[in-house]
Amino acid sequence: MPDVHALTRALQKKNDSKIVLLVADGLGGAPLSPGGKTELETAQTPNLDKVCQNGTSGLSHPIMPGITVGSGPGHLGLFGYDPWEYQIGRGVLEALGIDFDLGPKDVAIRGNFCTLDDGGNISDRRAGRIPNEVGAPLCEKLNKIEIPGVEVFVRHVKEYRLVIVFRGDGLGGDVYDTDPQATGVPPLEPQPKKEGSERTIEVAKEFLRQAREILKDDAPANFLTLRGIANMPPIPTFEEAYGTKAAAIAVYPMYRGLARLVSMDVLDAGQTLEDQCGRLEQAWDDYDFFFMHYKYTDSTGEDGNFDAKVKRIEELDAAIPRITGLDPTVLIVTGDHSTPSLLKSHSWHPVPTVISAKSCRTDGVSTFGEQQCIQGGLGQFESKYLMPMALAHAGRLEKYGA
Amino acid sequence: MPDVHALTRALQKKNDSKIVLLVADGLGGAPLSPGGKTELETAQTPNLDKVCQNGTSGLSHPIMPGITVGSGPGHLGLFGYDPWEYQIGRGVLEALGIDFDLGPKDVAIRGNFCTLDDGGNISDRRAGRIPNEVGAPLCEKLNKIEIPGVEVFVRHVKEYRLVIVFRGDGLGGDVYDTDPQATGVPPLEPQPKKEGSERTIEVAKEFLRQAREILKDDAPANFLTLRGIANMPPIPTFEEAYGTKAAAIAVYPMYRGLARLVSMDVLDAGQTLEDQCGRLEQAWDDYDFFFMHYKYTDSTGEDGNFDAKVKRIEELDAAIPRITGLDPTVLIVTGDHSTPSLLKSHSWHPVPTVISAKSCRTDGVSTFGEQQCIQGGLGQFESKYLMPMALAHAGRLEKYGA
Known part of the structure; x- marks a missing residue:
């Protein structure tokens, strides 16, 4: 397949659409014992479930089945940059x-x-x-x-x-x-x-x-x-690659840094998810694309605290209506990798992902969970293809060829 | 993965099998509102459903998730030619x-x-x-x-x-x-x-x-x-790439032209689907591979006429028994891209696809529709892999390696 950016660069067009990429760090999990439920499957997530019902779900691989990634390659993949092509050194x-x-x-x-x-x-x-x-x-x-x-x-x-x-x-x-x-x-x-x-x-x-x-x-x-x-690797800017003006609303420096790496504007995000939602509302008219980062699904997973991760997912769910209330053209909810409490670390398990837009097909997924996403219309895919799909649903890509 | 043609060229062999590739232009659709049915899901398609029950279904991407293609790249993909490698200019x-x-x-x-x-x-x-x-x-x-x-x-x-x-x-x-x-x-x-x-x-x-x-x-x-x-790009002939003698039965000049690009014989197709089926029957003994093109699933989608597209799909369905009556070794029904009435244009949504042959595995798909195809045995795949699968089911490929 050709390079993602070769196509998005050639085909990009502008309009008034708004795209929100909500990254719940380390979102994917695993059951504590075989046959059990993951953290996401255990959590009560009525709002995320509704996003799934109106959207198309699936499982994303940051780089390749079986490969666990760090936050750097995980986010680059979500931003549509091949994490193998763009290697970010530890010092950077x-x-x-x-x-x-x-x-x-x-x-x-x-x-x-x-x-x-x-x-x-x-x-x-x-x-x-x-x-x-x-x-x-x-x-x-x-x-x-x-x-x-x-x-x-x-x-x-x-x-x-x-x-x-x-x-x-x-x-x-x-x-x-x-x-x-x-x-x-x-x-x-x-x-x-x-x-x-x-x-x-x-x-x-x-x-x-x-x-x-x-x-x-x-x-x-x-x-x-x-x-x-x-x-610093030479890396295309988000605006050049996609033609969108992008803002990052992230509390933790690492994720602000990753957004800066691709030349997003890094906004003051405050300290809480509520602060972040407030910032999103304020900045809504000024940008086309918003990257929001939520850390605690990863940190509770790293701590091996299954119940705390469930609770953090439920907190995230509670914030969804503030985002959907803005009526984004495209809303994506995903993670940069999985962090199962079972393993107390990042893992290779594919990441539950949903993309919601008016142009989505029905796929029968009615709750947001790893097992449900297996049946979703996105199938299993490399996370770098999320950006072209988001741009497509936003009407921001011309047709390739006549 | 290696180039499709490197393998089909090295492994091709001849036999008396017959392959029919039936392309319903712009076949894939979308629901008019979230949670609804697509055109194909709405249509009554007893004959296509039977093809699915005897075949293996899935969803194909002409070039990459999120990328909408024109008829040129869409058909090249179905013919097994990488649409990124073989770029066909507008004048051509x-x-x-x-x-x-x-x-x-x-x-x-x-x-x-x-x-x-x-x-x-x-x-x-x-x-x-x-x-x-x-x-x-x-x-x-x-x-x-x-x-x-x-x-x-x-x-x-x-x-x-x-x-x-x-x-x-x-x-x-x-x-x-x-x-x-x-x-x-x-x-x-x-x-x-x-x-x-x-x-x-x-x-x-x-x-x-x-x-x-x-x-x-x-x-x-x-x-x-x-x-x-x-x-004109230099492009391998269909016969050289696959070892099959191929005929095109297409009413519209564009599709005859695309078939000519890969050196298929372009037959007089008449004006209607009935004419096309008659031509297929006449030419049955003279070729190994038949490309049949049906335009109206695309044109009704482009018009934004959901009901008319449903009706055109049902017309296509009614013609299926004439094709299956010839007992092709392999029958593929697919589209070159999606054209949802909702969008009144080509789209990036993956294309419902079924391949039917005696050597197919059962996959549980019993009706031909986008949501059903998600669960199909072909999964989601690049359309250029359809040709090797067709040749395989036709017994036209040797084993690779000992």
């Missing part, structure tokens, strides 16, 4: 996750403070998990590092974790981690994975030289390792 | 649509007569929609144009529309339309989209120069614009 995700405004000349790096012993070997790869009150001022000190020809940004993330960004010309992102993943050995020197990152290696070496000097009296955080060194 | 389709016998050295162009004012600007892009009685003789005059080194053919299509074909060596098809899509401005000069069409541009300029002289006293049709300038 970490920077996006703290709302850092990454640009095309940036190399982003995840840093870990570590402890070096007198022989220069790593004795603790996490510097005794120093608290934020210790980590943050150390990052401010490192942020003063100056290297000719590049800008250096150092930002604290949490405890022993930080983000480093080098900004300048010719900075490749193909550099190995300096964390040896072991104690009793020295940190590794920055080494190239392939050609084109020579300048990054020079800069990283100079950064580490100065950091060693600056931190020398700050044990247990007397040095740091560099991980997930990565460039 | 227009020429095929009037039964013009296009060859590999041809550039085909759709022409529109237009009106130029005294300043040379277009005052009417359709020349007042001149009647056929005016358009046809003007085309005969233009058909006398001579240009050294190329053959020039000018054929009338309808009212202000015509087809121009240049035949010769080195004629590329990458030339922009000369229709400015606006009035009050002059027609555009032929301009290259990319390299390789220099000769076509020279020829087109000379053609337009002579045409302006010939038509100067024929206002409102005192000039013409060139659109959809395109080459």
Whole structure:
């Protein structure tokens, strides 16, 4: 099949339609014992059920059956970007996750403070998990590092974790981690994975030289390792790919960052689902496409708390009438991946998905659940095809060929 | 997955089987309101239902979920040709649509007569929609144009529309339309989209120069614009790709043209479905594969006439016993795309499809309809895989690998 964007770019047209993509993070689940119900099947979801009755349901695979994805590839798939073609490095995700405004000349790096012993070997790869009150001022000190020809940004993330960004010309992102993943050995020197990152290696070496000097009296955080060194990938903007003006209404930084990656406008979302719905109502006339993100279906799944996940799904359900009250042309409810409480982690299980629009066919699905979605009219599909379907139902795609 | 033809070419074998591909144009529909029935679900189709009971059903996507196709890509997909790989330009389709016998050295162009004012600007892009009685003789005059080194053919299509074909060596098809899509401005000069069409541009300029002289006293049709300038794409023949001798039984020129594109024999189909069935019976012993085309499921959908589409489906159903009476080894009933009356246009909705053969598995689908096909044994699939399935059920493909 051709590239999604080759078609959406060639065929896109504009109108007054509104599309809402509501992502319940980690939505899909699993029963606690064979033959049982999932979290979504257990939850009372009268409003989501109604969306299904008026819509077409199915199960989406973020990248391939059997493959579990992280939030980055999960969301890229939903945004219609092939998660295999657009690989987002760990450093970039970490920077996006703290709302850092990454640009095309940036190399982003995840840093870990570590402890070096007198022989220069790593004795603790996490510097005794120093608290934020210790980590943050150390990052401010490192942020003063100056290297000719590049800008250096150092930002604290949490405890022993930080983000480093080098900004300048010719900075490749193909550099190995300096964390040896072991104690009793020295940190590794920055080494190239392939050609084109020579300048990054020079800069990283100079950064580490100065950091060693600056931190020398700050044990247990007397040095740091560099991980997930990565460039911002060149990635088409949402507007260019689809011709829609898009806004993100997400509470958590990671998801705001993923939206920023595809050049959506990131709106102030407040703290609660209610705040997010209020923001959606306010911004309704200003955008064509709205990405709303709900985190707690994932976090309760990660906690292994089946009942809490059920409750969070019911909270989400209660917010649906505020969204449908705006009469969106197309409403999609889905997840970026599954997070079954049973596994306390992301999983590969396909994600229950519904698309609702006046042009939907009836498929007989009357309740929103994994088992019901098996019978749905969308069948099982790669999540990257959700965007062309949304644009189609919104009347935003011309015919291909005569 | 590998190219369909790489496999069908390598594995094809011959036998006495007969395959009938019955294409009901724009077959798929949609309910007029959420939860309702489609045209096909509403129609009484006892004969098609029986085909489903003996066959395997599913839903086909011409190119990708969400993408609406025209008749060209829609049919290429059904013929097993990837509609993205084989792109058919508008001029080629227009020429095929009037039964013009296009060859590999041809550039085909759709022409529109237009009106130029005294300043040379277009005052009417359709020349007042001149009647056929005016358009046809003007085309005969233009058909006398001579240009050294190329053959020039000018054929009338309808009212202000015509087809121009240049035949010769080195004629590329990458030339922009000369229709400015606006009035009050002059027609555009032929301009290259990319390299390789220099000769076509020279020829087109000379053609337009002579045409302006010939038509100067024929206002409102005192000039013409060139659109959809395109080459015949190199395309494998049906016989080479599949090892079958194929005949097309289609009433409308466009579909005869599409069959000719893949080198099917185009038979005289008469005017009615009854004529077509008679032709099928007559030709039964002479071919392995029959493409039958039924137009009215599309045209009634385009008209937005739900009830008329239902009636046309029932007419098609009534013709099924004449086809099954011939005892084809494989019978496929499908559409090239959906055309819901709701939308009055082609749509992206997947197309109800059934393949019937003695080697089919039972899938529980007992009536032919979109919702029923969701549950069918073919699932959802790209239409280009229909041909390998048809050949398989016909015993016309060897095993791949030992």
